[in-house]
Structure formats: C-alpha cells, structure tokens
Amino acid sequence: MTVADERLARTGLTRRLLIRPELGAVVGAFVVFAFFAGQSATFRSVDGLANWLDPAATLGIMAVAIALLMIGGEFDLSAGVLTGTTGLIMVILATRYGLSVWTAMLAALAAALLIGFLNGLIVVRTRLPSFIVTLATFLMLQGVNLGVTKALTGTVQVGGLRRAEGYEEARALLAGTVPLGGTDFRVAIAWWVAVTALATWVLTRTRPGNWIFAVGGDEQAARAVGVPAERTKIALFMTTAVAAWLVGSIMALRFTSVQANSGIGQEFVYIIAAVIGGCLLTGGYGSAIGASVGAMIFGMADKGIVFAGWDADWFTFFLGAMLLLATLANRFVRRYAEEVKR
C-alpha cells in the first residue's frame, strides 16, 4: 500500500503473519514439539530429531504433492499404493531383468507418469469424482502389485536390489545419510525441503500456480476466463505420481526389497497431513509449506508417543488427541489473528 487508507485498522506484523495458513500450522507444530520435548529428553535431542524427521520427510514429500492436487480440487487415493508399485517395478526390473538401477528407476518413472496421466484423463473426461476414479486405481494397483509379484516370485515381496548395478550411487543420492551434529540425517529430508520449496514457488509465483488455485476454487469460472483446466488437472495428477515415484524409489533403495502391500493405507495419511496444514477439502485453498508442516505435526505426534513410552494399546487414542489439539491450536491462533481488534 502506498498511502494509508482510513478504512484499514492498524494491524501488527505478528497478526499479519499469523493470518497465513501455513503459520497457523507452524504454531500447532510448536505446541506438539514443546509437549513431547517436555515428555522425553531423547525426543528433543539431535538424535531424536534425526529419527522423527526421517518418516516425516517421505510423508512430507507426498503431502506437498497431494496438497497441490487438493488445492486444485481433486483427490488421489492411489498415491500411497503407487509408491509401492514404482518400488516394485524398479526392484523387479533391476533384479530379475538385469537393468541398472538408474534405468529401472526411469522405467518406473515412465509407468508412474502414465498412471498419473490416466487418472487425470479419466477424471477430466468422464467428470466422475476423482475420489471414485482414484479409488478404482488404488484397488486395481493393489491387485496388480500383489498378483504380479506373486506370479513372478511366488512370494509377496521382491528383494535383492543390493546386488544391482548402480545401487550404491542411487542409494547415496536418495536414501543415504549425512552426518550432522553427531548424528546421521537421511538425505530424504533434503529432498523434502527441496520439494516443498519448489511447490511453494510454483504455487505462488508462476502461472500454473495461479491456475491450480483457480480450478480448485471454481472450475467453471476458471475455464470461462481461459484457464486450461483439463491440462492443469492432468498435470497435477502426474505431479502426484512423480512424487509417489520419488518416495517409492527412496523406500526401495533404503530397504532393498519391496513388499506387495507397501504403501496401502498411506493415501489417507497424506490427505490428513495436507488438511492439518490448512488445505481445504473442497479445494481452492491451502499451501505447500502448510502441508509440509502438517506432515511434521503428524510425524512428531506419531513418534512422540513412542518416545514418551505411553501404552501401545492406547497409541491411536493419543494420536487422535494430539491431532485434535494441534489443529485446535492452529485454529485458535488464526481466529485470534483475524478477530481481535486493536
């Protein structure tokens, strides 16, 4: 603003910051962190940090992609199982057909892009809700994963990636560790940060970012002003598929074997992380940083309960309570920021 407008109440910097969706989530994250840091010394140690950041990283990568998709007004329930599919393709090609790890990864990427493209194409062409379309993909991929794995190996997993060509380099890049402050941190954390930064840039500073908000906010209106809505949505599904491929590769390289049921059930964790981070389920609103912080909140609560040593039978009870508290903290902060007058 160049000149002050008499119709604007003065607002402090803090309140202007707190009003942003992602910063509300950050407050939730602080609450959860402070809580568990008080419960367990290991949790707040560098060692503990490296530990709970590790699963938060893979979750975060997916949550960011899913957040973009949700801002664009769609769901992808097949994203979790797709991490398994890409991992399986990669391991099978590298171990059974003697491809190098890199070539196998490229092939898996191609498959992921195809699946994402098909998801998107079916959604925009048939106008069926993406919830149903990707649910079907989810179920079908789940069957393919198990059926093909069984047919090829006779068991429910494939392994032996360690012996494949290029394994060491690929692992160092995607699934290795970096010593820092006396502990080993997973490189996946760096990928997570990079993905979040990239997604934030795309969302807030590029044309496709503007289109994503628009198709999620009101697809008809967006189309009417010339936004290529179909292309945007298909691209979003493909982005999610690429993220699934990245996570699938990270996991496969790390464990050198992939189970046929890997990734099942994760799809909702991604959505949960995005929603905790402030994405609307109805589309058109949210942020990549928020989704990342949501993944962190989920990761902290999930591991914090273990660090605190609470009874495992009650694990999900505590998890639910923590999620509710974190989102409530987030909400109250934002409400304070929006409503208190000075």
Add this chain to the structure above:
Amino acid sequence: MTVADERLARTGLTRRLLIRPELGAVVGAFVVFAFFAGQSATFRSVDGLANWLDPAATLGIMAVAIALLMIGGEFDLSAGVLTGTTGLIMVILATRYGLSVWTAMLAALAAALLIGFLNGLIVVRTRLPSFIVTLATFLMLQGVNLGVTKALTGTVQVGGLRRAEGYEEARALLAGTVPLGGTDFRVAIAWWVAVTALATWVLTRTRPGNWIFAVGGDEQAARAVGVPAERTKIALFMTTAVAAWLVGSIMALRFTSVQANSGIGQEFVYIIAAVIGGCLLTGGYGSAIGASVGAMIFGMADKGIVFAGWDADWFTFFLGAMLLLATLANRFVRRYAEEVKR
C-alpha cells in the same frame, strides 16, 4: 405443470426417470448384476442372492446415514469404528457386568448418541473440518476399543454373548433369519430397507430434509434464511451414530463376539457406497436410495468376485475395475438422459 410451455422440449418418461441420481445408480447395479449372473450360477440363485444381500444390508444402513451426513456437507470417519465400539460396550456389559442384552443395547445407544453429539458439537463450534474432527474421534475410539478390551479381557476380543439374558429375542429381531424361497434371508435386509425408506422420506418430505440439503449446499445462505444449521448438523452426526449402533448391535448379536479392531477401515467403504450412489463429496446433493444402491453395487462386486472364483491375489484389481465400470455406466446413462435431444 398445468399448461405446456413452448420453451420446454418434450422429454420421455424414461429420460425423466433416468435423470434422477438414484436411477443412474440402479443402472450401474443392473450392469454389475448381469455381469456376475453370467459368470456364476450360484450368484444368481436365491441362495446366492441371500448371500450377497447380507453384507450389502449392513453396509447399506451405514451408507444411507453417511449419505445424509454428506448431503449435509460433512464427513464422519469415526462411523466404522463406532460400530465396533457399540458392539464392544454391549457385549462387555452383557457378559462381564451381567446386564440383559436389552439394557446393554440401550447403554450402547446412549454412548453412541453422546459420541455423535460430541462430534457434531466440536464441528459446529470450532468450525474445524469434520474430516479432521472425526478422524481424531476415529483414532481415539480405536485406541479406546483396544485399550479397554485388552485391560478387561487380556485379549483383543470379547465373546460369550450367547449366554446373556435376552440374547435369543434380540438376535431374532436384529440378526435372525427369515426363510424365503427355500433359503434363509437375514432380517438385517429388512432393517436396511426400512432405514432407506425412512431416510428417503425425511430427506424429500420433511422440513429437516430440506435443511439437510441447504446446509450442505451453502451453509451461509441457509443460515441467512433461518435454517438452524448447527442443530441440523449435530442431528446428522447423531443419526450416523445411531446407524453405527444399529449395525454394531446386529453384528455383535450375530457373531456373539466382537474384536477390538472391528469396523476399522469400513468408514471409507461407507463413503464409497454413498458416492457410487450419486452423493457429491462437496455436499448438497445426493439421495438415500442412491446410497443404498451404491451399497448393493459394492456388495455385489465384492461377493461376485468370490463367486466367480477369480484368484484372490487379484481380488482388489477386479473390485476396482467393477467399481469403475459401475460408476461409468451410471454416468453415461445420466449423460444420455440429460443431453440427447428429441
């Protein structure tokens, strides 16, 4: 219409019928039925019918309740696990504390109503998305179910309802069978029909039904014309809880024992059935009959694959494919009905 308007194209009765959301789903149901009837003689026999209608009934009861809630613009992820909770309460009270089955059922109903009320209250008061609130309830109930069951029995299941007072009568009412055409049909099927009829009546012919569509369609606008939006939403959550209680009781009486993890994962099956039946995930649109038919489609596909004897490893693949086909059939029929001009 009293007089014909020259601006109305003539539309046949068939097309006017097909345009209704539930009749689109009915076509999907026919497609799936015809498909499996061709695959398996047992499937189309009376015996087979009784077989696949049985799981469709309990699913249908829940799908109808969830459909009402979704039309009202909210989700309930805790509905599945609540069927387990109510069953557990009932069995524990009847077997460990010597209450009669009827009293135990009443107590479970009270608990369900309370949980539904709390879900609703938190949603309308905090304005958090119900997806998050009921996710927290889901996790917390899951923990409570496991924790309490373990604490009381040392295992993850409670049983022995057979010996409780009033068991036979309650079972006959809720979980018995009725011989018909040479086979035993479950009475749950009658409950399902009754629930669907009641929900349809409420939705289309009563004031609260009008309010449900309104709060789901545009809550602000509904509030502005005087719809008691908060009361409507809380009532919807309580309705879902009652349905969960009904299903929980049916299951507990039938199997006389309940596992602590029972119902987990079902919450999405309910939503899926409602969406197959034409409910919008964004609220404001759908029908109870549609949700019922959606449950039937799901039940037929689920059991039909087993009847057809396809490999269990590929089960989910076929399930996904069937769902996609059923919804596509539904969609094409409706599009034909809407667009073809005569």
Add this chain to the structure above:
Amino acid sequence: SSGRGGDQGATVPAGAANAAAPAAEGTFAVITHASAGDAFWDVVKNGAEAAGKRYGVTVTYQGDGDPARQSQLIDQAVSQKVDGIVVSMANPDALKEAVGKAVAARIPVITINSGGDFSREFGAITHVGQSEDVAGRGAGEKLKAEGVTKLLCVIHEAGNVGLDQRCNGATKGLGGTVERLQVDVGNLADATSKIKARLQSDPSLNGVLTLNPAVAVAARDAIADAGSAAKLGTFDLSADVVAAIRDGEVLFAVDQQQYLQGWLPITFLVLYKENLNTVGGGLPVNTGPGFVTKDNAEQVAKLAENGTR
C-alpha cells in the same frame, strides 16, 4: 453360460504332476483370517494350491481379517456346494454359526492354525497346525535362552487376534517384561523410526520380536541405527530375513512350516472324499514350531525365495 468359474469346479489343472494320486474331482475352499498379501498366509496359500495341483482338484483361497467377512466367505462356499472347507478360526465364537452351517450341509471342514480347541466341538474332522500362542511361546523361550529380559513385541496390525496371540505367547515363554509397539506395515520407514525411537528412549530393552519378515528388516535397521545391542527374533521368512539370519543380524525366525497347513488339509479332504479317511483321531496334527537359525538358514534360503517356507 457358466462354463468357467469355481462353482462348476473340476477344470483340469495345467501340468498337474498327478502321478502319485489318481485324478480326483472336487472343489475345496481355504478361508483364512488374513487378507491377501500377508507373508505368512501366502505360504499357506501356496501349499494349498500346490496340493490342489498335485491331486487335480480345484482349490480356492480367500481370506479376511474381519470375522464377519470371513464368515460370509464360508457362507458363500456353502452356497457353492464345495466339497470341503479349510478354515482358520482366530475368532471361533464368530465363526461358530457359519461353520455349523457348513457341517449341517454335510461339507467336511478342517480347521487350521488357530481355533484347535473348538475344532471338534464345531464338527470339524480334524485340526492342522497349532495356535499362534504356542508358536509365540516357543519364540519367547528361545529369546529367554539368549538372555533377553525385556522384550519389545512389534505389532504391525493393531487388534489382529493372531498377532496378539503371538505376543501373549511370547510373554508366557519369556517370563520377563514384554512391551508392545504398534507400527504400520505399509510404511517401513515409519516402522523403522518407531522401533528406533522406542529403543532410544528405553535402553533397558534387550530384545525385539517382530511378527512379519518385512518388519524384521525394519527392526534390524532400527537396532543398528540406535546402536542398541537388542537381540532380534521374528516370525516367518523372506529372502531378506534368511540373509539376515545368516549374517547374524537376526537370531531366528519362527517357522510353523505353514506350507503344511495348506498342503495337509487339502490332502486330508481329498482322502476323506475318496476314501472317508480321517487323520489324527480328533487330536490336532502339529506342523511346528520349527526355527530357522544360523545353522539351517542355508538350506532354507532357497525354499524361502520360492515361497514354500
């Protein structure tokens, strides 16, 4: 037309090496309390299917952890008038009605794995294998012998009866403290970090028991990452687990020889059908527990890769 599909049965299996037994006719349904893709039950499935091939009969395998859905599967098999049903009874109470219906329809039933105590009462002709409880006890005793006093039992599916019984058995066998941990088998990075978190925050834990081979690999990494000296035992085999046993990273894997829990009941049912033979005389036929340790890992390795161990 209903020319294909299970209800017609009796399609001649391709390449059946049925030299030993005369080709029999029949359809047999195996219905377990585990969903498709479970590592343990997959071996059972392989055993049952191999037996079916050998005898030239049709074997269908279905499974579901929800007792309600499991009982519906039994009902379906009864509707299809199969020639025999093999069922694992993790929750006997819930299956009583469905099994009774099968027996009433004069379909022979054999119970496997769990529910042996009720097998006779429900009218099954015999029981094969023993309960998870016994297997768990064996694992607990073995860990106790290795000096484990405080054990972490990793449950990868909360509320699953079979897993719970394994942990309960281990508690009895160990005699010491057993703590539980819930992880998600669909996300191994998460499982690793949870096991590690538990070991980091409670250094007195000196043993870990996993109930699934994939989780065993995760636990192995977690123990190494946390710098813990905890001993690791697991249920069930995979190529990775066998390799880890060879390398001394995993002490043992409990081996119920569950292949037999698939193979034997089909054999018994075929014999019953053709010859009215019954086996065991009302006593269960035990298939284990056996243990795969460093000593026999080498031999088992190849078999585990083929999915028969």
Add this chain to the structure above:
Amino acid sequence: MTGPEEIRPDAVPGTGGPGTAVPLLEVRRAGKTFGGVIALRDVSTRVRAGEVTCVLGDNGAGKSTLIKILSGVYVPDSGEYLVDGAPAAFGSPRDALDRGIATVYQDLAMIPLMSVWRNFFLGSELSRGWGPLRRFDVVRARRVVREELRSMGIDIRDVDQPVGTLSGGERQSVAIARAVYFGARVLILDEPTSALGVKQAGVVLRYIAQARDRGLGVVFITHNPQHAYPIGDRFLVLNRGTSLGEYGKGDITRDELTSLMAGGAELEQLAHELGRPDPAG
C-alpha cells in the same frame, strides 16, 4: 399477492400515523470491522412502520454490511441495535426472522443445487400432519411458488429446476418473492432490482409500496435514483463506511438526492459525451 392498494397503514401497537411510534428497528453508532478492514463506522438509522428507508451510497460504502447487521447475520462490533425500542442481540438470522424481519440479500440468496420451490420455503417450510407425521406439504408448496412467481411476471417453466440454472434475474425474483411472502413486519431488500428487467423492477417497486401500505417497515437499497426517490420516505447516505446524514423526504428534492448519489446529474451530460467523437477532431 395479497394487500390491495387502498389499505391504511396498519395500526401497529401505539402508533398515530407513520413516524410517531417507537421505531421497529434502530441502530445507534453501529460499527463493523473484518480483520483489518473497517466496513462500517458510527452509523445510526431507524426504520418505522409504514415507512420506506432508502440506503444509498457508492460501491463498497457499507450498505450490505449495515443490512446484515439489521437482519442478524452480523453482530455489530460497536454501537447499539434496538428492536421495538429494546436492545436486541440476534444470534442468527433465525432470531431476526422470528421477530418478523425478512431479508433479500445481495449475495447470500439461494442454494444453487436446490430446486426453486425448496429454496422458496427454505427455513419456513409449509407443513401438514402432526407429530412424527408432520411433513413438508410438497404439493401446496409447489403451487404457491408457481403462483407467487407468476404474479411477479416471472414465468418459471419448472419449479423443480435447480436455482443454479436460473437466469440472474429469475434468481433475484425468487428471493424477492420469498421475502415478500414471508415478510411480517420489516422487509429488507439489498439491491433487489439490479438484475431485473424494467417490467419486473416495476413489479418489485409496487410490492414495496404495497408492503409499506400494509404497515411494514421497509429498508430498500438501490443505485437507481429513479427507483429510490418516488418510494422512499427517508434517505440514509453512506460513504466509505460512514454516514453522510439521513434525510426525510421533505428535506431533499429529487435532484439533490440524485446529485448526492454521486454525480447522478452527470448522466445527461454523459449521454452527449458518449456520442461518437467528431471524425474531423
């Protein structure tokens, strides 16, 4: 529609002609802020039975915000709101409706996915039957809606059509017909005629006159001085969230009002200006 023209203002409790009684609605120095945005500051006005109060002002002046305070959608952040002389704290529009205040909102009009007749009766459903059999009288509701709309000159083909597929003016008409039908003591209309054709706008103005004559208090917002002046008794002018004053009809001429409404007189001059520029120029 009801009310024929020759009816005298209703004898509302303790009145002697329009204006002397306790006002139906009164706001004193009301203010409303949204986050950092001050939408309304220190605005006072009153609505009397049998009178039409026009609220005028530029875009964004705060008219709709004031209307939403009157109808219970917003609670004012500062100032007082009196109904029948007693302080009112409406928790929701339902409370206002229960006190006989019916409103046509500029932006909160209708539920797009619901049919015309369901929207019309939304919140005030016609019922029949008793106890648990009490139900929405669907047949009568459909008939009433068709009749009410026809009497406004809107000939809806099919009252089952979802409101979202109506034309802009048809939608507006449904909202007005609803408010008029349910308006008991106060009728609040936020730019009701903006999307209407000349004929329909005329019908709405006649409705307003009829309602006034039946003794209702009417609050009417419009940008069209030709609509406002003939029918208004009092004129409240807002500018950038504050009041520029309230005028009785006697205190202001039509031309003054028009010029107060920001350059209304310019219109004539504009007509010339809009002609084609001299090709030679």
Add this chain to the structure above:
Amino acid sequence: MTGPEEIRPDAVPGTGGPGTAVPLLEVRRAGKTFGGVIALRDVSTRVRAGEVTCVLGDNGAGKSTLIKILSGVYVPDSGEYLVDGAPAAFGSPRDALDRGIATVYQDLAMIPLMSVWRNFFLGSELSRGWGPLRRFDVVRARRVVREELRSMGIDIRDVDQPVGTLSGGERQSVAIARAVYFGARVLILDEPTSALGVKQAGVVLRYIAQARDRGLGVVFITHNPQHAYPIGDRFLVLNRGTSLGEYGKGDITRDELTSLMAGGAELEQLAHELGRPDPAG
C-alpha cells in the same frame, strides 16, 4: 410486451457506415437447449468493429445464454457461429480469448477464495523471466490492478483481499476492469452496470465508448434504457428465447426503445402510483 409496430427491422446484410467490413462475430439461427429447457431458438446477430450491439430483453429471455455462445462457454446446439466470416468452433473460452474476445460474465465472474490481483490476471498472467524461470510478475501485477481499479473510481484497500469478501459492486468492477484491460477486438459485457453505483456506472459507460472508438466491437447487455440508448448502435431484442428483431440506431427512437424494453414509459406513471394512497380511502 411484444414488438412495437412502427419500427423497421434493420436491413441486415451489407450496410454502410461503420459496418461495411466483415462482421467480427456473427451468429445465424443459433439455438441452445439444456436438458428439457429450450433457452435460445433461432437467434441471429452480428457484431462489427467500432460498433456497440445492445442485447435487450426480459429476465430469462436468453441474453446470458447468447453471450456464452459468443464467448465459447457453450457450443450452440443448432445454427452457425462465424468469427471474421469463417465458421468457428470454440472448444473453450480460451479459444475465444485467443481470438481477442474478452467477456464479463453475469455469474461466472470470479474465484471467491483468490485475491483480487490473482483473479484479475487469471488466465493471462503477466510473466517475466525465461524458460524454467519464467514466472508470474507479482509486483507488476499488483501495481497494474491497483491502478486499473483506481481509474474506475474503485478504491480497493488491499489487492490481496479475497474477492469473496468484496462488495457486490467492487467484484463487478474488478471483472469489468479485467475485460477492458485484456479486451483486444471484441468486448462482451453481461449486465456490467447492474451492481454499480451511479458514478461507477458512468465510468463503465465511458469505457465502452472508448473501446468502441478504438475500433473494438462491443456487446452490451443492460436493463437500463438510459444506459443502452446513448451508447448502442444496434439493438437486438430477445423474448422467451427467440428474437423480436434487430434495430439500427436510426430505426428506433429512445422512447420506442424504452417502451420496447417492456413498459419503460410506465416508470413515470409508476412514480405517481407509488405515492401514498389517500388516507381518506
């Protein structure tokens, strides 16, 4: 309310004046049906460079439907649509925009959750940088929006405000400012002035005149004859989905137009009628 008698329909093909060239847009006997609803039937019109075509008609007459055909939102079910004399089959509004046709829709205006500046540039984002670093020029976009709106007399406090929280008129103004800013050859405005104050409406009319003078073809829908007549060159009158004829400015007087627009002349008489009934009854 049908056609006034004394008016001759325009001698359509090949007239002189600013209309000699091939029309920018032309529809011939276009029709559009929604399910069982016939919204438009056999309507023909043309838009020429440097001319303003006004579309008039009652509520629900089909004006917005015609506009959506012109701007590529709907494909006509029957009839032809020519752009620059060649048949056009727009698959989406994007295609129309690419041919230089900018539109202000009556109901598809804005994305409520998005900020003003993002809405303004939606679909035509200002870019800077090259290749993968090509990005939305956020700083310049904000500045342009603030300037454009100020020049319309709309003083938005904060261009980061979500459009959903703007007043009705402010929202309308953003849509108009956008269309004017991006309008290349044809500008289509569906009731642009309906929610606007007198001052803002005047500004919009001036914009239209400017666009016309720059040689753009303009399609202008309004219910206000005082807005339509001074600026229109041709008048297309719709009624219940069909055309009542198209008139050149020379063929029709202001009063004829007003009366064609359904009883506009009644307004004056209405003013009397709206007065209070004689208390003596």
